[in-house]
Amino acid sequence: MASNSWQFAGDGDESDDDNFNPAPADMSDDENNDKDEEHNHNHRPAGKTVRQASSPVPDEEEEEEEEHDEEEDARPAKRSRRDHHDDEDEEQDEEENEEIDEEEEEEEEEEEDEEDEDDVHGGNRRKRRNKDRRAAFFDIEAEVDDEDEGEDEVGDGEEIEDFIDNAHPDDIADSGRLNDDRRHRELDRRREMEASLDAEKQAEILRERYGKRAPARGYGDMAIVPRRLLLPSVEDPSIWAVRCKEGKEREVIFSIMRRIEERMGTKNEVPITAAFERGGVNSVMKGYIYVEAQRQNDILVALDGILNVYPRSNMHLVEIKDMPDLLRVIKTPNLEPGAWVRLKKPAKHAGDLAQVIDVTENGLEARVRFIPRLDYGVRDDPVFQADGKRKRPGVPGPRPPQRLFSEAEARKRHPRYLQGNPQTNSWNYNGDDFENGFQVKDIKIQQLEVKNVNPSLEEVTKFASGAEDGTENLDLKALAATLKDSAKSVAYVPGDIIEVYEGEQQGVIGKATNVQGDIVTLQVTEGDLAGRTIDVPNKGLRKRFRIGDHVKVIGGSRFRDEVGMVVKIVDDRVTLLTDQTNTEITVFSKDLREASDIGGQGSLGQYSLLDLVQLDATTVGCIVKVDRESVVVLDQNGDTKQVQPSQITNKLPKRKFAVAADRNGSEIRLDDVVREYGGQQRQGKIIHIHRSYIFLHTTTTNENAGVFVTRANSVTTVAAKGGRNTATAGPDLSAMNPALKRNPAANGKQMAAPRTFGPDRAINQTVVIRRGGHKGLLGIVKDTTDTHARVELHSKGKIITIPKADLSFKDKITGKTIDINQRGGSRGGFGGGGGGRGGGEFGSRTPMASGGSDRTPAWGSSRSTARTPAWNRDAGGSRTPAWNDGSRTVNAYDGSRTPYGGATAYGGIGSRTPAWHSGSRTPAPDGFGHGSKTPAWSAGSDSWGSKTPGYGASAPTPGASGDAWGYTPGASGGGNSSSAYDAPTPGGGLSAPTPGPYSAPTPAAVSAPTPGAWQGGWGSGDAVSAPTPGALGAPTPAAYYSAPTPAAYGGVAETPGGPGYADDD
Amino acid sequence: MSENYVAPGQQRYLRACMVCSIVMTYARFRDEGCPNCEDFLHLQGSPDQIDSCTSQVFEGIITIANPQKSWVAKWQRLDGYVKGVYATKVSGQLPDDVRTTLEDDGIQYIPRDGSATEAD
DSSP: OHHHHHHHHHTOOHHHHHHHOHHHHHHHHHSOHHHHHHHHHHHHHHHHHHHHHHOHHHHHHHHHHHHHHHHHOHHHHHHHHHHHHHHTTTSOHHHHHHHHHHHHHHHHHTGGGHHHHHHHHHHHHHHHHHTTTTTHHHHHHHHHHHSOHHHHHHHHHHHHHHHHHHHTTOOSOHHHHHHHHHHHHHHHHHHHHHHHHTHHHHHHHHHHHHTTSSOOOSTTTOOOOOGGGGOOOTTSOEEEEEEBOTTOHHHHHHHHHHHHHHSTTSTTOOOEEEEEEOOOTTOTTTTEEEEEESSHHHHHHHHTTOTTBOTTTOEEEEOGGGHHHHTOOOOOOOOOTTOEEEEOSSGGGTTOEEEEEEEOTTSSEEEEEEOOOOOTTTTOOHHHHHHTOOOOTTSOOSOOOOOOOOHHHHHHHOGGGEEEETTTTEEEETTEEEETTEEEEEEEGGGEEOSSOOOOHHHHHHHHTTOTTSOOOOOHHHHHHHHHTOSSOOOOOTTOEEEEOSSTTTTOEEEEEEEETTEEEEEEOSSTTTTOEEEEEGGGEEEOOOTTOEEEEOTTSTTTTOEEEEEEEETTEEEEEETTTOOEEEEEGGGEEEOOSOSOOOEETTEETTOEEEOSSSOEEEEEEEOSSOEEEEETTSOEEEEOGGGOOEEEOOOTTOEEEOTTSOEEETTOEEEESSTTOOEEEEEEEETTEEEEEOSSOOGGGGEEEEEGGGEEEEEOGGGOOHHHHOOOHHHHOHHHHHOTTTTTTSOOOOOOOSSOTTTTOEEEEOSSTTTTOEEEEEEEOSSEEEEEETTTOOEEEEEGGGEEEEOTTTOOBOOTTOOTTHHHHTTTOOOOSGGGGGGGGSHHHHHTSSSOHHHHHHHHHTTSHHHHHHHHTTTHHHIIIIIIIIIHHOTTSOHHHHHHHHHHHTSOOHHHHHHHHSOHHHHHHTGGGSHHHHHHHHHTTTHHHHHHHHSSOHHHHHHHHHHSTTHHHHHHHHHHHHSSOHHHHHHOOSHHHHHTHHHHHHHTTSHHHHHHHHHHHHHHHSSOHHHHHTTSHHHHHHTHHHHHHHHHHHSTHHHHHHHHO | OOTTOOOGGGGGGEEEETTTOBEEEHHHHHHHOOTTTHHHHOOTTOHHHHHHHEESOEEEEEEESOTTTOHHHHHTTOTTSOSEEEEEEEOSOOOHHHHHHHHHTTOOOOOSSSTTGGGO
16 A cells, blocks of 8 residues: 555656546646645545545455454554554655545444544544644545534535635645645546456456355366267266156155265265156156166165165166267247246136236246236125235135226225226236236246147137227237147148148148158159158148138137138138138138038037027027127127127027918918018018017028018018918918907807806706717706816716717707807797707807897907907908998997997998998898898798708808808899808808808898898908908908808897797707 | 255255256255356355346256266266256256356356257
8 A cells, every 4th residue: 555655656647637537637737726725625535435436456455464364353453553653643644645545444344343443533533633734635535534424514614614724825835735636636546547457356356255165166177068079988877767756756866866965975875976857747758767877786776765766667778879868958949028828827817828028038037918817806705804814825716707907896996906007007906917907917937838828819819909909919920839839739631731841841742641640641742752752740841722722720710610712821821711701711721621511510509500599588589600609699680799608598499380470460480481571572481480570591692691580560471381371361360369269169160259157057957969979868067168068968877078069958848949048038039049050059149149239249249359459450451441440439439320330330341332331220130120021031931041041151062052042132142152151261161160151141141131232242342352351251240240140040039930940940 | 964955845946057057945045056156156145146047947857976977967067066966957048247257257158948959
């Protein structure tokens, strides 16, 4: 140190000053004393700090000097040195300077000693203050530096003033002061230089100091010998492969290590030189450890008694040439940002796909983003929360589904745990970071599954769609890279056209003829090697397609089972135009396969194409497209939507017998071909009927797989399945008439009779069986159902069940046939009334019955039933106006009109006939009243025609009735009647299921009073009959009204002729 | 006695030096440093340095009983090192500054992550 100072004193140099600190240096040289001094004072500390910071060398040198002392006791030595300094107070400035420096350094290094030395320091300081005059700068400065900070500031100001005051009158030589200043700076500069120059030396020192513990073994003189010179030779120990328990390789190696160390230096040292394992879950070398030793026996000795290793059962010598392969290391490709990985560690996310955002420098940790699984505390157990205990993570509940982070949800429950920035959409919630909805986390790469990630496109698209602008920025390249190193190699089958894109055979194209493991045998089809057969590993292969090829997507793509035509090929990405949807999709060529079939698969789980499914309580839809994991559904409103199978409530079974009515009221069923009325007039086959909606399938369009939906009442039948005669038969009114439905017994047989209430009158009546094996037997009705009666036979004493229609009721006393349903006073009139007809018991239909009052029950019913849907339906047709005209309402309630007024309206259906008017003016009952006067009746009475037509009505041959009617002026009416017969079903007329038959005779009967009128009426009726004449007659009140036909009997019964009947009977 | 033995329960704390590939527990690296590379890696007592210069990801454990005689040691270029447990492959990369230091010191750094084998 001392020598340094002297040198410094010696070579004070102006230029050095400049270098050291240019700006102040100029000033110091050229300006007056005041400034100089001020400057001096100001810049010195700076210089000093520089020195302090950059002069470890002197420190260390000093330390070295003292190192020996340090061991024993540094303090006494230093103290003595200080004492020595104290003694030499009068020494030159340089020396003092040095001394101070030294002291400072000591203080820095031995702060722990400071307190002990305080008195010493104190003494020093005092002395220094005393010699202010003589060595103004150094002492003050040093003192300031030594002082505590608070003192420092105060002292500073004072001293500066002192400084200036003292300097001016000071008689110290200018040159001397300049010199001092320069020396100081020089010293600083030198030290700085030393620090930089001596780096090597420093390093040496450092090495000496720290290197003692571990001798630098081998590194200095170790040159890298090429590996080929290291290849094993016979001189080297041999390596044996020893069987061990799978998964325990590492443990075994450590056990060997322990044994080696334990026996080291004993007489039975482990005689092996090395042992290693290359285990691992996916390693082919698992289940073995490899032991290097001179002799095989050494290994037996070494491994004897070590767990999990079986040296005695299985030991192979590894050939020398194979030895290097045992230690081959293949570099794992570094994770690149954008790559896909799967998470292993946070148990909640195990198996989830994640994308690498960033990788740390050493490649051991990666920042990944993945879709969080948050329940936002919904499932937090409040008890645990209260305790402050955390649930054991080892007990995972059902993990929440993957959902992007929602700030709102987080805020709802845990506003306190949420911090973030809405601008960047980055949040911290419960200690986890979220960016753009994704959770972002630093994860060690051993907690990531890097190989065999096999991300499915679904998973990947979840990430891609997260782009802010909504665009899909799918990095297919990264995806391809990820997929490529998947161990699941592409399956090639013989016949595939394959291209070699990597390796020696690059560019070769051929057809696979054989595939064995990873080796594909190619029959080369193009190029120089054409015709040759080569074997290539399937690593560098890809399937080759040509534009225009018809291919099917197989494998892991989202588009699996799509079939289409190749339109573009870029590397191993193939774009194809799908057959089904005509959309372009891009897939990897490995996922493609030459296709022979067309179209995709038709089902997804239990749902298949064209199925009707329930989406929610009010929505049903027809599946029009089946994707791999979703289906497209056309709902009843005509909207298509893509739904997951989970969104489907259930599948609606096809109801074979579902029936709807088209706009004409025709019955439509599944598989009927119908056409839209109006609109686009689309035509299609009914595939589903749901309520009033029908789903139709057409082959004329591809849209929605040809399915469209419409309302049932906006289609017309084009062709009914199986040739059901829907168009001509008209609506099945009996099926539509609720009144009929209410009385199923009558359904299909005849018009429903007005219901009679109370116990069946038939019970306890005496009856005669008219048909079947028991025909003619007498019995008593014991019990009845709607259709059948249980009759206790007088003769056999047993009870049989007979259709009511086969019974004729007899008066118990007189034995006369009676109508049990007669009511009131009219009953008397029926004393001998003809109940010949099976349906006769519902004689209420007879005009007579109602005839008691001025309206027939039929009318009554017609009035009530006039409002039945059937009527309304018809009302929708040409007949409507009349009905809707309110003839029903007005007339019906208008007292001035008879119910026939209604009939009038009815007549109005077919351009009402005056006849009807007249007829209405002469109500049927009247007509009946005068019935005997009508030709018809007269005819009937003459030839029992009245009966005949009646029977004719029930007789299958309209002709018969025609004949019967032929007599009558209503002959024309008879014609009508025949047409009426035609109308529903002739047979029906017979069996009287439809009112038609009744109506048939009716008009005639009714018309009897006013034949002409009737003709007109029926003529118009015929005109009207276009849609359904019979129907007209049938359900209409007219029919009912006309029910008088049977009532003809009734009429007869009523009429004076009635007894005649009775007589006949 | 057997200082290089690591019980199975402790094996998850194992780390491998990226320079010499020696495998030890984190605690040992912290307490003793790397027996081969301490000169320039200064792992002792420096968790940061341990984090950046050693790796938890390594495979293929090798017990070297006699580094001088063993061919395995020679092949793995471990023949100058102390006996102990090494890894055949250590994933991870040495930080650049450490790498430069090594170069400056004239020490040939052999990457242990498999990238060197391709060069041969």
